[in-house]
Amino acid sequence: MNCKRQPPPGAQHLATDTAGDLRLYQHVFAQNPDGMLIIEGHQFVVCNQAAADLLGYDGAEALLGRTPEALSPICQPDGHSSAKRAREVVARAREHGSQRFEWQHLKANGDPIWVEVRLTTLDRDGPPAILVVWRDISRRKALEAEARAAHASLEAIVDHTPVGLLFLDGERRILHCNPAFLRMTGYREEEVLGRTTAFLYTSHAVYEATGEAVYPVLREGHTSEIEREFVRANGEVITVSLLGRPLDPGALSQGFVWVVQDISERKALQAALEREATFDQLTGALNRRRTEQALSREMERSNRHGTALSVALLDIDHFKAVNDRFGHAVGDEVLSDLVQRCIASLRATDLIGRWGGEEFLLVLPDTGQDSALQLAERLRQRISEGRTSTGQRVTASFGVAVYQPGESLAPLLKRADDALYRAKDRGRNRVEHQPAGG
The missing domain is CATH 3.30.70.270 (Reverse transcriptase/Diguanylate cyclase domain)
Structure with a gap:
């Protein structure tokens, strides 16, 4: 009688499946276009070639044994210490199971590179480990920076232009106005935002008539140019030039941009010249x-x-x-x-x-x-x-x-x-x- 213990039914088949899964995981890890690394303790112990390529290193071994902060500037762009922040996010990942954030690393040549980082704790035998996935978001961050710069430039233009600017929604409610408009009319920003422009006109009938006059022009995609009288906060009536464009001629509900200029002095001068000539x-x-x-x-x-x-x-x-x-x-x-x-x-x-x-x-x-x-x-x-x-x-x-x-x-x-x-x-x-x- 053979007394050697036999493996339970299906055990050999299970071992074969486990080995196949391991090879599959290794293949996915190695071939993934995103940088993939494993942290044990606080060091990278495994790294795929994509991670090395992302930072401009020749081989993955250049990253092994290094800490996240060693591959980062001393401080992140927000001014926080990279070393302190790296240990904080790793600790939170161990506590909560995952973390996702944006991070600035340094490439091999010293150039900064923005990556989206995902940390996921690994459930396995042996020392606790964290899977790190890097995705290059440099292009997106560059576009965001350009957009911020453009927005800042636009805000500077809006805030410092000497003529009034009004941004209205499709119901002619004021969404934004610039300082020149507030100086011109004598109102405070909180007094005008969210209100229709009806309060600026000498009567509601004039407000309605103005809408009826300009809407057909705006709907055709043209610029509307009119002159109207506005009532300042102190009750003074001024003559203004209104130059308006729709954000989308095909959908006036998207709103309008109006350039408002006080032409009271010009009109008074014109009237004086007309009187002199008459x-x-x-x-x-x-x-x-x-x-x-x-x-x-x-x-x-x-x-x-x-x-x-x-x-x-x-x-x-x-x-x-x-x-x-x-x-x-x-x-x-x-x-x-x-x-x-x-x-x-x-x-x-x-x-x-x-x-x-x-x-x-x-x-x-x-x-x-x-x-x-x-x-x-x-x-x-x-x-x-x-x-x-x-x-x-x-x-x-x-x-x-x-x-x-x-x-x-x-x-x-x-x-x-x-x-x-x-x-x-x-x-x-x-x-x-x-x-x-x-």
Whole structure:
């Protein structure tokens, strides 16, 4: 009888499977494109070629017996000690079974390299060990650094640009604004973030109308350029230029970027220049050029619609004598007072312009001969009621002419001028009329 102990059924088959698994694991370890290492204690005891290649070493044996911190800079980029941090993460891996983090190692030539590290405790007989897997994330970290730099540059531009910037969501709520916008409007950041821009407009109707005006433009992918009035935190109203673009023309719900510029001073300057180019600075009447333009428009309208139109030239009587006796200051007073008296008696559609010196032209739309003569007479009486600061009575003479269809400017004004001089010849302080062909 053979008393030698026989292996249990299937034992030889189990041994064969275990050996096959071991060879498979060794093959996966050796051929894995990620760096794979095993730590015992605090040293690398096993290493695949991919780990050596990752750090630029010729063979895996160059890493054996070395510690993680020996292959790292003294400090990680966040300023923490590599030696202390390495021992901390290894200890946490032993405690929790695994750890995953980003780490900066040093290559053989001293260049830094970013890797994603995964630590996994190994359940095996023998000394406790940890499987280390390195994956190169240098490209990703470089892209992240570039993105951070670009973002920092953009933030610097946004924060330091002298014009206001508004970033809105699809509901026109403010997601972000720059310091220039806050300075412009006088609000604090916490007062505007999350609110729609409705509070900036002079009324909700203007806010709604602005949306209706700009949305079609933005939807086409174009830049919207408009001017609106904004209300500052202190209630002051300013004029702003708004330049807007959608983040995605095909999906306005993605939001918008608006450039906001305070143009109040520019608009005030434009208005002042327009007033200077339009009005006589002393009297407030239209200047001669604008008076001629206004008369030409009324003549065209009269021709087009067949409406009546009259003009009247008025001249201050004995104005030179007033200037010579009392000085130009009193003369200026007489001119200004005359214009204000006329304006007070004219309709909103009537115009008065300084034609030259002490001569003024009245443009009277929708006014026939009788009405023009009556108006001129009222003005004559109103002027004669005035007195200068020296107590002098002021009078004026009027010459009236009615526009004839198709007539040019020169003959119309010639008839008014003839009527004026007839009033002068007949004693001044009177109204005369010069009919067509007369």
